[in-house]
Amino acid sequence: MKIEKVEFVQLSGTRTGPCPDVPFDHPDLAKTRKLTACYVRITTDTGLVGLYGPVFGNETNHFIPLARLLIGRDPLQGEMLWNEMFRRIFRFGHKNQYDLSALSALDNALWDLRGKHAGMPVYRLLGGPSREKIRAYATVMCGSWDPAKVAEQAIALRNAGFTAQKWMLQKWPLWTQRPGEYTRCLTLAQNVRKALGENYDLMFDAVMSWDLTDALRLSRELAKLNPLWLEEPLPSTQLDGFKRIKRETGITMAAGEHLYTRWELKPFLDAEVLDYAQCDTDWSGGITELTKICALAETYGVKVIPHGSNIMSTLHLIASQPDWVCPMQEYLLGAVSDSQYFHKQPVLAVGGFLTFPTAPGLGIEIDESKVESSETICLAP
Numbered sequence: 001m002k003i004e005k006v007e008f009v010q011l012s013g014t015r016t017g018p019c020p021d022v023p024f025d026h027p028d029l030a031k032t033r034k035l036t037a038c039y040v041r042i043t044t045d046t047g048l049v050g051l052y053g054p055v056f057g058n059e060t061n062h063f064i065p066l067a068r069l070l071i072g073r074d075p076l077q078g079e080m081l082w083n084e085m086f087r088r089i090f091r092f093g094h095k096n097q098y099d100l101s102a103l104s105a106l107d108n109a110l111w112d113l114r115g116k117h118a119g120m121p122v123y124r125l126l127g128g129p130s131r132e133k134i135r136a137y138a139t140v141m142c143g144s145w146d147p148a149k150v151a152e153q154a155i156a157l158r159n160a161g162f163t164a165q166k167w168m169l170q171k172w173p174l175w176t177q178r179p180g181e182y183t184r185c186l187t188l189a190q191n192v193r194k195a196l197g198e199n200y201d202l203m204f205d206a207v208m209s210w211d212l213t214d215a216l217r218l219s220r221e222l223a224k225l226n227p228l229w230l231e232e233p234l235p236s237t238q239l240d241g242f243k244r245i246k247r248e249t250g251i252t253m254a255a256g257e258h259l260y261t262r263w264e265l266k267p268f269l270d271a272e273v274l275d276y277a278q279c280d281t282d283w284s285g286g287i288t289e290l291t292k293i294c295a296l297a298e299t300y301g302v303k304v305i306p307h308g309s310n311i312m313s314t315l316h317l318i319a320s321q322p323d324w325v326c327p328m329q330e331y332l333l334g335a336v337s338d339s340q341y342f343h344k345q346p347v348l349a350v351g352g353f354l355t356f357p358t359a360p361g362l363g364i365e366i367d368e369s370k371v372e373s374s375e376t377i378c379l380a381p
């Protein structure tokens with residue numbers, strides 16, 4: 001079996017009605033809206049096809065050099081293909097999120113192809129499933145972030161079955177320095193904790209938007225709320241700042257969605273600043289790289305809970321690992337449902353848990369009835 005063709009398939013359609021998995025009012029998501037999604041498709045000379053998407057960063061210039069490398073190659077030769085693509089990125093002096101996202105998407109599409117070749121879901125090829133279903137934690141990406149209104153949404157999520165939830169304490173860089181925002185962030189966190197009680201897993205995400213001074217002040221206050229973790233208080237370039245926060249506040253910390261590959265994660269593990277690593281199957285080198293990140297993190301006693309940009313790849317990785325290595329799946333409220341709009345069988349949280357697709361490969365199948373227009377772009381040959 002040889003790879004013959006690598007393509008982008010771009011779909012667009014119109015979604016009407018709200019996302020079924022968001023248990024509170026969310027006016028923006030209730031509107032009729034245009035959705036687009038891009039998939040990478042790898043076709044072999046036997047007719048077998050690997051499909052992955054929606055892909056992050058669908059610019060052809062990041063994909064073409066890697067796609068060309070795959071032409072004529074055996075798609076089962078996964079380790080070798082990953083290494084060749086990774087070294088190709090370095091050879092031309094690149095290594096940014098877009099290049100690694102292209103590598104990740106191609107790697108994930110190759111896993112889909114291998115699963116279909118073997119006639120089994122990818123998590124089976126990876127040694128899973130390790131359990132029957134996966135606990136999902138809700139990341140609040142929609143609704144209100146007004147501290148006076150968050151209690152109602154937090155309780156709605158708990159009532160929907162979610163046993164853990166994460167709230168955003170940011171909007172954009174240096175957010176806490178804007179008038180009133182430091183206090184708003186802290187009040188939001190305190191109100192959510194009060195609404196959910198002490199024995200509920202609660203997380204906060206700063207999305208790298210604080211400076212060290214505010215990060216230290218806020219971390220001391222947030223530590224009193226006993227969060228499961230505080231996420232990315234600083235940009236991932238500021239390891240020394242992470243060290244200071246850990247040393248001075250002792251707060252449990254998570255980061256990794258902006259650390260690409262095992263080599264960028266390792267200094268954070270060596271520095272003992274992380275309790276959870278969140279490297280993403282879409283951004284950090286694909287399923288192949290994440291299996292290595294899991295092995296590496298486990299040696300440090302750090303759990304891996306991948307960032308949830310596309311659960312159709314993370315789910316297979318998590319399902320292959322014991323729950324003490326990968327205990328949960330991030331569930332981006334609204335985004336999970338929208339990103340799978342074109343799929344025949346979207347995987348959505350039910351009662352706070354996710355079950356695994358059973359189809360061979362990753363389980364992504366396009367529902368043509370939802371596609372209003374599509375365009376295919378050849379990446380290679």
Ligand SMILES: [Mg+2]
Nearest residue numbers: 205207231257
């Ligand atoms: Mg995050």
